[in-house]
Structures are given as C-alpha cells and as structure tokens.
Amino acid sequence: xxxxxxxxxxxxxxxxxxxxxxxxxxxxxxxxxxxxxxxxxxxxxxxxxxxxxxxxxxxxxxxxxxxxxxxxxxxxxxxxxxxxxxxxxxxxxxxxxxxxxxxxxxxxxxxxxxxxxxxxxxxxxxxxxxxxxxxxxxxxxxxxxxxxxxxxxxxxxxxxxxxxxxxxxxxxxxxxxxxxxxxxxxxxxxxxxxxxxxxxxxxxxxxxxxxxxxxxxxxxxxxxxxx
Amino acid sequence: xxxxxxxxxxxxxxxxxxxxxxxxxxxxxxxxxxxxxxxxxxxxxxxxxxxxxxxxxxxxxxxxxxxxxxxxxxxxxxxxxxxxxxxxxxxxxxxxxxxxxxxxxxxxxxxxxxxxxxxxxxxxxxxxxxxxxxxxxxxxxxxxxxxxxxxxxxxxxxxxxxxxxxxxxxxxxxxxxxxxxxxxxxxxxxxxxxxxxxxxxxxxxxxxxxxxxxxxxxxxxxxxxxx
Numbered sequence: 001x002x003x004x005x006x007x008x009x010x011x012x013x014x015x016x017x018x019x020x021x022x023x024x025x026x027x028x029x030x031x032x033x034x035x036x037x038x039x040x041x042x043x044x045x046x047x048x049x050x051x052x053x054x055x056x057x058x059x060x061x062x063x064x065x066x067x068x069x070x071x072x073x074x075x076x077x078x079x080x081x082x083x084x085x086x087x088x089x090x091x092x093x094x095x096x097x098x099x100x101x102x103x104x105x106x107x108x109x110x111x112x113x114x115x116x117x118x119x120x121x122x123x124x125x126x127x128x129x130x131x132x133x134x135x136x137x138x139x140x141x142x143x144x145x146x147x148x149x150x151x152x153x154x155x156x157x158x159x160x161x162x163x164x165x166x167x168x169x170x171x172x173x174x175x176x177x178x179x180x181x182x183x184x185x186x187x188x189x190x191x192x193x194x195x196x197x198x199x200x201x202x203x204x205x206x207x208x209x210x211x212x213x214x215x216x217x218x219x220x221x222x223x224x225x226x227x
Numbered sequence: 228x229x230x231x232x233x234x235x236x237x238x239x240x241x242x243x244x245x246x247x248x249x250x251x252x253x254x255x256x257x258x259x260x261x262x263x264x265x266x267x268x269x270x271x272x273x274x275x276x277x278x279x280x281x282x283x284x285x286x287x288x289x290x291x292x293x294x295x296x297x298x299x300x301x302x303x304x305x306x307x308x309x310x311x312x313x314x315x316x317x318x319x320x321x322x323x324x325x326x327x328x329x330x331x332x333x334x335x336x337x338x339x340x341x342x343x344x345x346x347x348x349x350x351x352x353x354x355x356x357x358x359x360x361x362x363x364x365x366x367x368x369x370x371x372x373x374x375x376x377x378x379x380x381x382x383x384x385x386x387x388x389x390x391x392x393x394x395x396x397x398x399x400x401x402x403x404x405x406x407x408x409x410x411x412x413x414x415x416x417x418x419x420x421x422x423x424x425x426x427x428x429x430x431x432x433x434x435x436x437x438x439x440x441x442x443x444x445x446x447x448x449x450x451x452x453x454x
Contacts (some may be wrong), residue, residue: 099337105333
C-alpha cells in the first residue's frame with residue numbers, strides 16, 4: 001500500500017518567489033494545494049499565471065478565493081487613487097497592502113485545517129523584502145506560534161508549520177534554486193503594473209528586483225519588458 | 228480644540244456578545260468602526276442585525292466585507308451538506324468554522340492599520356466558548372503578539388491591542404453588563420438556524436446558551452423563539 005503523501009497549502013501569486021516555493025514544496029514530496037486571492041489587485045494576469053504554474057507543476061488543485069481588500073483600502077495595489085511609484089523610495093512602499101500576509105496566511109490556515117494539512121508554504125523573503133513588516137522572520141515565528149493555538153488540530157495534538165524556504169535567500173539565490181528545480185519562469189510574473197500582451201513595465205520595484213536577480217544569478221531572464 | 232477620540236475596530240456579528248462588546252468600547256470612549264463579514268453564513272439576518280446595532284449604538288461606520296468561506300468549507304455554518312445539531316455534544320462542534328477568528332481578526336488588523344486604530348475589539352469568550360480553539364486566552368495572547376509585528380505601525384513604534392472584554396465572563400454576566408449599558412438585545416440575534424419573521428430556533432447551541440444566560444442574569448429575554 002502506498003504511503004499517503006503529506007499535504008501542504010502553498011500560497012501562490014503567479015510571481016517568481018511563490019512559484020519557486022511551489023517547486024521546493026513539490027520537490028520535498030508534499031501533495032500541494034495552491035491558494036491565490038482575487039483581492040482587488042489591479043490586473044488579472046497574476047491569477048492566470050498562478051493557475052498556469054499550479055497546473056504545469058503538478059499541484060493537486062488550485063483555489064482562488066475572492067477577497068475584496070478594496071473594502072479596507074490603503075494600498076496602491078488595491079486603491080486606484082494611489083499611483084504605483086516608478087522609482088525606489090525609502091521606508092515602507094505604497095504597494096504595501098495592510099496585513100496582507102496575515103490575511104492570506106489566515107485563510108490558508110483555515111483551508112489547511114479542512115484538508116488536514118500541517119504545512120503552509122509562503123514565499124516571504126527578508127532580504128529583498130522591500131520594507132514590508134510582514135516579511136520579517138520574527139513575524140513568521142509569532143504567526144506560527146499563534147497558528148498552533150488557533151485550530152482544532154492543535155487541540156487534537158497536531159502541529160502546524162509555516163514554511164518559508166526563501167526567507168534568507170537573495171533574489172539571485174531564489175532564481176538559481178528554482179532554475180535547478182526546472183521552474184519555467186516565463187510562466188511567472190512580478191510586475192505591479194503589467195501591460196497588455198504580457199509586457200512587464202520594467203520600472204516598478206518588483207520589476208527592478210527581478211531583473212537584477214536574473215543578472216546576478218547568471219540565468220537568462222525570459223520576461224518581456226516594455227523598456 | 229477637542230481631543231481626537233481614539234479609534235477602534237470592533238468585530239460585530241449582530242449577536243449578543245459582539246453587541247455587548249460594542250457597548251463596552253463606546254462606553255470607554257472609543258470612536259468605533261464596526262466590521263462584519265458576509266462569509267457564506269446560512270442566513271442574512273445577522274448582517275442586518277449587525278448594521279442595526281452599529282447604527283443605533285453610534286458606531287462611526289459599519290463595513291461588511293464579502294469573504295466566501297464556502298471556498299474552503301469544513302463547517303456546518305458554511306457547508307449546506309452538514310446539518311446543524313440540535314443537541315449538545317462533546318468535543319468541537321460542527322458549527323466551528325476553521326480559523327474563523329484568525330481570519331476575521333486579520334482583516335480587522337488590516338483595516339485598523341488603514342484607519343490608524345490601535346485597538347481591535349472581539350467578543351470571544353472562554354467560558355461558554357463551545358469548545359472553539361480560537362476563543363482561548365492563550366490564543367488571543369499569541370495573536371496580539373503576532374499582530375504587533377505584522378503591521379507598519381509596529382515598525383513606527385505604535386502598538387496594537389486585541390481587546391476581549393468578555394473573555395472571562397459567563398453569558399449571564401455579559402447580559403448583565405450589556406443591560407447596565409443600555410443594550411437593546413431585541414436587536415441582536417444568536418441563532419444558528421433563524422427562521423423567517425425573526426424567529427430563533429430555540430434548540431441550537433447558541434439559542435440554548437442565550438436562553439440560559441437571560442435566566443441566570445435575571446433579565447427578560449426579548450428573543451422570539453419557535454419553541
């Protein structure tokens with residue numbers, strides 16, 4: 001009789017980081033259930049990318065949960081009245097979505113409980129993290145501690161792990177790791193703006209980190225940029 | 228010049244507990260922004276009640292966020308194929324919604340950050356908590372610790388408090404406290420089933436706790452029950 005595979009919920013955005021995380025989780029033998037959010041982001045291309053990578057990489061299922069973060073606003077990513085900056089700035093960027101990782105992890109936690117999964121994978125990164133508070137290791141540790149107490153599983157003696165395999169990696173190291181695992185980065189997208197015909201802007205924080213990462217990794221960047 | 232009132236996000240369900248929490252937060256001088264979720268619950272009457280109590284008690288605004296927890300399923304409250312039990316049972320009841328408080332608090336946290344509020348009020352209760360893991364004091368403590376690290380405010384030196392004024396109170400004590408603050412409990416509803424014309428079933432866990440609470444509090448129960 002075949003052993004049952006251990007289950008994991010993997011948060012996928014269609015971007016470079018979370019796609020690499022999915023490749024890592026699959027390489028570690030997890031049965032992966034991927035989760036994305038339709039949270040009022042400016043363009044749909046990332047949800048399409050999330051679905052494509054989930055299917056092509058062998059996730060068991062991909063769910064998209066509708067979650068209208070425009071209800072609470074407060075970010076350039078969810079509020080059309082705030083412009084996306086085209087140059088790097090100090091401090092926490094306007095693309096920060098208040099409590100986003102906390103919200104996403106919490107819904108993943110609910111789904112993990114329904115599935116009987118003890119592992120949640122998220123592509124947070126403390127190196128190239130753009131100043132987002134909810135990408136810091138201390139935050140993840142505190143989240144995991146909370147999550148262990150939050151669920152029925154905890155009462156029944158199960159555990160819960162928040163897995164962050166990218167947390168200490170540079171963008172170049174992430175790309176090298178994904179490349180070694182056969183990730184097709186042409187399926188992923190990082191741009192905050194994203195133009196028609198799959199063109200990335202090449203100017204936003206996210207595009208700049210991505211371009212620099214491929215250069216430092218010594219891997220050809222398959223992204224099509226406007227500039 | 229008048230001092231600016233301190234802001235709070237108050238989670239309101241339209242039920243007895245959260246309505247009492249709102250009365251407490253208002254009595255403590257908070258400018259209250261109330262938040263409810265349209266999360267696929269079986270009936271809409273509780274959202275109507277949440278709106279009514281928010282308005283009549285003087286909340287600044289009431290937001291209802293759509294959040295389709297049916298996407299992840301796993302509870303009698305969000306899955307029509309699971310029946311609501313009519314008798315008390317041991318263990319965690321089927322009306323438990325996986326990670327619900329974690330999810331609700333996380334969205335409240337995002338809104339609190341947008342508003343510049345340092346306080347989130349939630350009506351969890353560790354006495355009559357029906358065996359829900361996310362009503363335990365240890366869980367709330369862990370959540371607060373995580374929340375302090377999760378937001379931009381934390382980087383800027385602000386704090387964040389999860390306020391649970393009911394956590395150690397019996398249902399009777401909650402009712403007595405709300406009664407003293409002038410809460411009109413006829414506007415609230417607790418029933419998991421809820422029939423037409425505002426009739427509560429009188430049989431589910433929630434109805435039983437409510438009925439018993441009014442009896443023990445020595446306060447007249449304004450609820451209309453089927454039985």
